[in-house]
Amino acid sequence: xxxxxxxxxxxxxxxxxxxxxxxxxxxxxxxxxxxxxxxxxxxxxxxxxxxxxxxxxxxxxxxxxxxxxxxxxxxxxxxxxxxxxxxxxxxxxxxxxxxxxxxxxxxxxxxxxxxxxxxxxxxxxxxxxxxxxxxxxxxxxxxxxxxxxxxxxxxxxxxxxxxxxxxxxxxxxxxxxxxxxxxxxxxxxxxxxxx
Amino acid sequence: xxxxxxxxxxxxxxxxxxxxxxxxxxxxxxxxxxxxxxxxxxxxxxxxxxxxxxxxxxxxxxxxxxxxxxxxxxxxxxxxxxxx
Numbered sequence: 001x002x003x004x005x006x007x008x009x010x011x012x013x014x015x016x017x018x019x020x021x022x023x024x025x026x027x028x029x030x031x032x033x034x035x036x037x038x039x040x041x042x043x044x045x046x047x048x049x050x051x052x053x054x055x056x057x058x059x060x061x062x063x064x065x066x067x068x069x070x071x072x073x074x075x076x077x078x079x080x081x082x083x084x085x086x087x088x089x090x091x092x093x094x095x096x097x098x099x100x101x102x103x104x105x106x107x108x109x110x111x112x113x114x115x116x117x118x119x120x121x122x123x124x125x126x127x128x129x130x131x132x133x134x135x136x137x138x139x140x141x142x143x144x145x146x147x148x149x150x151x152x153x154x155x156x157x158x159x160x161x162x163x164x165x166x167x168x169x170x171x172x173x174x175x176x177x178x179x180x181x182x183x184x185x186x187x188x189x190x191x192x193x194x195x
Numbered sequence: 196x197x198x199x200x201x202x203x204x205x206x207x208x209x210x211x212x213x214x215x216x217x218x219x220x221x222x223x224x225x226x227x228x229x230x231x232x233x234x235x236x237x238x239x240x241x242x243x244x245x246x247x248x249x250x251x252x253x254x255x256x257x258x259x260x261x262x263x264x265x266x267x268x269x270x271x272x273x274x275x276x277x278x279x
Contacts, residue, residue, distance in 0.1 A: 067213055068213045068216060068217065070217075070220075071213075071217045071219070071220035072220075072252065073251075073252060073253075133211060134209050134210060135211050136210075136214060144214070144217060148217060148220075
């Protein structure tokens, strides 16, 4: 169909009234405001980690990821629950242990690893490897995380369960938080990890 | 890019993952707009870590990365510029 010969049905359509145009303009303005609100969304990216383990090897992943995410400009919360509390416990964090039992990657067979004193030996091996490879200590990583603005949280229910005192934890650790606040933060986060 | 043309130098030799990136971020925040910082690391992982960090960070531009040997040790030099 040629453009210079309008079809009869098109001529039947009434031209838009001023009222139609005003309505259309109002609708466009409304949508533009919505689009602007979306692109103006400058709330920072967010990551939440739930840290549940308290062995020497499992203390590292949450602390390293949390500090790294903070360096990427993320707002980071690490919610420590059950044995994860040991990482935040100032005294216990310096004495986290590693067991070869149940860990087939360790050079010690499970049967030998179960003998008394074996955890102490495997822990000593791991600590010397950590020092030899210039890997930061758990304590250093905790201070780094707090200085980077990471919110390290200690689950109140587990504090009570394990009969810890709020003063047992590093300065800067958030206490008095529970599953609901952790869940709320997870719901708002871009990344959620259970470690 | 070379040591002479950088405005600041950050020495993270001997530090391992994740410290080079964390120290880089801290020093980068202190840079004035338009300044370039040299980061010297002995961690081979810093090559991809700092590149990834710069790519994801607003205002950070990775100008160059150089692998060199100093006193028989491999060093990784990164040049990061803060956008004006």
